[in-house]
Amino acid sequence: MKNDHAADTEHYRRRLEAFLQERHPRLVHARRLIETRSRAAASLYRESVAAGEDTLRAATRADALLYEGLIFSKFDTLCCLLSIDYPLVPPEKQRSLAMELEKRFTGIFDRYNLDDGIYGRAEYRHLLAELSAALRLYLEQHPLPVCRRGRPPHRR
Structure with missing residues (x-):
């Protein structure tokens, strides 16, 4: 029983570790959080x-507890914006850029209630619009060297 x-x-x-790695990389070393939640x-x-609950319902309840407060991810939101709006940014660069932008855009994120229910509220669209504008400005001021797919880099 103890082994189970x-x-x-x-x-x-x-x-939880896989979820954090993908959506909250800053928390992958939060051992206390991981141990307590798991x-x-x-x-x-x-x-x-x-208590007689079916296993699917029991697993659903356990998952809700495991991921509570972690559904929204600043990092993942930025990765999605980068991949959709800037597909020429290489995937390997997207993660490091999203980590940098997460810190840089703290002021934007602080203006919103980033709880697990944000995806269903109008403020989420406002957040995305504000992040998109800030991202566009950032990339205008800090151009990234990217190659267009299928073409060699232009040399002078």
């Missing part, structure tokens, strides 16, 4: 199943 709990905790730990999610799952 350890396996459940490890399962949730791996899932243990709590595993406990909730096991308690829910023991």
Whole structure:
């Protein structure tokens, strides 16, 4: 039984670590957060199943606990804007640029309520518009050397 709990905790730990790596890279070393959340999610799952809940519902509740407050990601939002609006920025550069921009655009992010429900509110569209304008200005002031796909770089 104890081994099952350890396996459940490890399962949730791996899932949270992968999620943080993808959406919140600044938090990948937040050991206390990862341990606390993965243990709590595993406990909730096991308690829910023991109380007679079906496994799908128990897993859904455990996931909600695991990812609470982490659904919105400044980093991921910036990566998406870069990939959609600036497809010539190489994918390997997008992540490092998004990390830099996340810090640079703190003032913009601070004006919004960035909770898990922001995607369903009108303010999300306003945030995206403001970030897009700031990103455009940033890239005008800090041009990135990018090659167009399928063409060799222009040499003089």
